[in-house]
Amino acid sequence: MKLRIDGGRILDLVDGSLTSASLLVDDQSGLIEAIGDVSLPADRVLTLHNEVLLPGFIDVHVHLRDPGFEDKETIATGARAAAAGGFTQIACMPNTNPPLDEPGVLKYVRDQAEAAGASQVLPIAAITKSQKGGELTDFAALKEAGAVALSDDGKGVQNGALMLAALEAAAKAGLPVAIHAEDESLSGKGVLNKAAAKRLGLPEIPGAAESAMIARDILLAAETGAHLHVCHVSVESAVALVRWAKQRGVRITAEVTPHHLLLTDDIITRDDAVYKVNPPLRGERDRLACLEGFLDGTLDVVATDHAPHTQGEKEQGIAAAPFGMVGIETVFPLLYTYLVLPGLMSLRDLTLRMSTQPAQAFSLRGGVIRVGGVADITAVDLEQERVIDPAGFYSKGHNTPFAGWPATGFSSATISRGKLIHTSEGVELSE
Ligand code: DOR
Ligand code: ZN
Numbered sequence: 001m002k003l004r005i006d007g008g009r010i011l012d013l014v015d016g017s018l019t020s021a022s023l024l025v026d027d028q029s030g031l032i033e034a035i036g037d038v039s040l041p042a043d044r045v046l047t048l049h050n051e052v053l054l055p056g057f058i059d060v061h062v063h064l065r066d067p068g069f070e071d072k073e074t075i076a077t078g079a080r081a082a083a084a085g086g087f088t089q090i091a092c093m094p095n096t097n098p099p100l101d102e103p104g105v106l107k108y109v110r111d112q113a114e115a116a117g118a119s120q121v122l123p124i125a126a127i128t129k130s131q132k133g134g135e136l137t138d139f140a141a142l143k144e145a146g147a148v149a150l151s152d153d154g155k156g157v158q159n160g161a162l163m164l165a166a167l168e169a170a171a172k173a174g175l176p177v178a179i180h181a182e183d184e185s186l187s188g189k190g191v192l193n194k195a196a197a198k199r200l201g202l203p204e205i206p207g208a209a210e211s212a213m214i215a216r217d218i219l220l221a222a223e224t225g226a227h228l229h230v231c232h233v234s235v236e237s238a239v240a241l242v243r244w245a246k247q248r249g250v251r252i253t254a255e256v257t258p259h260h261l262l263l264t265d266d267i268i269t270r271d272d273a274v275y276k277v278n279p280p281l282r283g284e285r286d287r288l289a290c291l292e293g294f295l296d297g298t299l300d301v302v303a304t305d306h307a308p309h310t311q312g313e314k315e316q317g318i319a320a321a322p323f324g325m326v327g328i329e330t331v332f333p334l335l336y337t338y339l340v341l342p343g344l345m346s347l348r349d350l351t352l353r354m355s356t357q358p359a360q361a362f363s364l365r366g367g368v369i370r371v372g373g374v375a376d377i378t379a380v381d382l383e384q385e386r387v388i389d390p391a392g393f394y395s396k397g398h399n400t401p402f403a404g405w406p407a408t409g410f411s412s413a414t415i416s417r418g419k420l421i422h423t424s425e426g427v428e429l430s431e
Contacts, residue, residue, distance in 0.1 A: 001027050003420065004042035005413075008053040008379050010035070010369055013356060016348035018052060025375035030417035032375045046420065047428040048379050051412050054351050055367050056088025056376030058358035061153070061178070061231055061255060061303035062328060064090075064121065067108060068097025073308040073396045075112035075121060078328070081306075081395035082119035083422035085329040086378035086411035089364060090119050090306075094126040095154040101126035101137045103145035110146055118421045119414075122148040122364070124178060127166050133158055136166055139173035148362050151178035153231060156213050158184055163217060167226035176227040176253070176362060181213035181238070182279070191318055193280040196265035202319055205280050207235035214238050218245040221252060229361060230254040232305050234279040236289035243298045253361040255303035256290050258331045262338055263287070263401060273314045273321030274401050277307070294353065295345055301358045302350075304331050308397020326397040330388055332380065334402060336409035375418040378411050386410055 003025050009018040024034040024042060034040050064078040073081075075092075082090045092109065094100030100109065106123045113121035125147035129135045131154065139150060150170055156179065157163045170177045182205075190205035191197070197204040214230055218241060221228035233239055233254050242254045265281045275281060293299040307324025314321050332354065339345045359367030366376040385408045390398035414422040423429065 001044065002033065002042045003027070003044050003046060003418065004040050005046045005048065005053070005379070006038055007048035008051050010053045011347065011351060013348060013351065013368060016346050023053065023377065025377070025415060025418040027418035030375055032369065032371055032373050035371055043431070045430050046413060047430070048412060051379040051381050052347070053369060054378050054380060055355040055369050056378050056414065056416060057086045057332060057354045058089045058364060058366060059087050059304050059306065059328060060091045060301060060358050060362055062090045062092050062306040063095065063308065063324065064092040065096060065308060066112065067105065071310055075109060076116035076118070077394060077396050078306070079113055079116045079118035079121055081393060082328050083414045083416070084394045084411065086332050086380060086414055087119045087328060088376035088378065088414060088416040089122060089366060090328070091122045091124050091148055091362065093124055093151060093153040095131060099126050099131050100124065101129050101131070103141050106142065106145040106147060117419070120416060122146070124149045124151050126150070127152045127157060127177065128162070131155060133162065136162070136169060139169050139175060143173050143175055147175060148364065149176045149178045149229065151180065151231070153178065153180040156180050156182040156184065160216055160220070164220045164224070167220050167224040167228070171224050171226040176229045178229040178231050179213070179217050180231050181210045181217065183209045183213045186212065191276060191280070192268065193265040193282050195283060196268040200268070200271060200318065205278070207237060207282065207286065210235055210279055211237035211241055214241050218250055218252065222248065222250045225251065227251045227253070232257050232260065232279055232303065233290060233293070233299055234260045234282050235286045239289045239293035239298060243293065246298065253300045254298065255301045256294050256299040257303060257305050258327055258334050259325055259401065260287065260290050261294060262334060267401065271317045273316065273318050274325070274399055276318050276321055276323055277325050278323035300353065300361055302331060302335065302353050304328050308395055309399050311398065314399050324399065326393070326395050326400050329393050329395060330400060330402055330407070332411070333407035333409040334405065336382070337407040375415055377415040379413040380409050381412045382409055384408060384410065
């Protein structure tokens with residue numbers, strides 16, 4: 001089945017220009033077969049209204065909660081939410097129950113994703129068995145079962161010697177190690193950044209809990225030649241460490257979340273767990289350092305750390321509620337509205353950080369629109385403004401701190417491997 005997409009403008013990833021053109025994609029080959037005009041013969045035609053065509057977004061850090069916590073999210077609801085957010089590929093973290101620590105569970109994830117027929121779901125396997133930090137999993141077997149990276153996300157690997165062994169084995173297996181950097185001897189029972197913690201009389205997670213472990217792992221990655229991927233960088237010292245490691249030629253990539261780019265702990269003036277996330281929202285100095293690192297490319301990719309929780313869990317208050325916020329359906333509109341529109345960054349650079357660079361960092365297909373390339377595309381409407389309303393989410397998780405924020409840049413249509421996986425109202429499809 002050949003689908004032609006008319007009425008869009010393709011973003012040039014080299015010079016940032018936009019060119020009106022039709023795209024012809026095929027769901028058998030999964031490839032972009034031609035870039036031309038409305039004369040390209042097709043079985044179906046999708047008619048857009050001046051949307052921008054971007055390579056499908058890729059999120060290398062989401063939590064799908066399945067198996068084990070399906071009341072928070074399932075692979076199907078998460079993959080559909082991702083498609084609605086313009087994502088064609090998402091990498092899911094292993095902190096499920098059972099965790100993604102053996103090939104059988106990875107197969108389950110891939111089968112569920114296949115059945116959902118939405119965004120492609122790429123499993124990230126656990127570094128340690130049951131994510132207990134004691135014994136390494138079988139990296140080669142997990143890679144064979146489809147793992148695109150290794151992580152114990154949700155927790156840091158506390159033991160340095162074990163991390164060294166993990167990096168050695170990961171280098172051998174050819175998988176990146178995505179670290180949740182948190183030294184628990186420093187973070188303890190902490191829940192918030194210093195200022196907010198003081199304000200609400202709750203325990204603190206100091207920035208050093210994050211940067212101390214990043215420093216350790218940079219040194220270990222340099223020893224082993226492994227690819228270290230630093231998850232959710234949130235503090236100034238962590239940005240500086242990643243920048244230093246890159247200058248020294250360490251194989252390192254890093255991500256930043258939309259919430260650490262747009263929010264600070266100043267927003268936490270009452271006991272509302274919608275703001276509880278790990279690492280916590282930091283101060284303005286840290287936020288600006290993350291933004292600077294994001295703009296100069298030190299932080300290569302945006303990742304949402306999409307972390308759905310039930311309303312009941314989040315109603316327990318900051319001390320008791322679980323950490324995490326959803327983000328997959330709102331990240332592009334938020335960053336487009338609050339970074340690109342005010343002139344802080346270009347649409348091209350945002351696209352590189354949300355598609356091209358995640359593909360490169362995790363050795364995935366996609367990240368570019370070209371004839372013969374994979375047909376993973378998102379059509380974004382840069383004109384229509386909407387107010388973010390969790391009631392309209394495809395995700396089961398409604399725990400976003402951005403509810404009520406106006407934004408533009410929502411996805412009108414998403415195509416994965418040549419198949420239409422999402423359309424919003426008003427998009428015409430003719431046979
Ligand atoms: O806020 C977070 N939520 N941070 C993490 O590291 C884990 C995640 C989750 O699984 O909910
Ligand atoms: Zn996470």
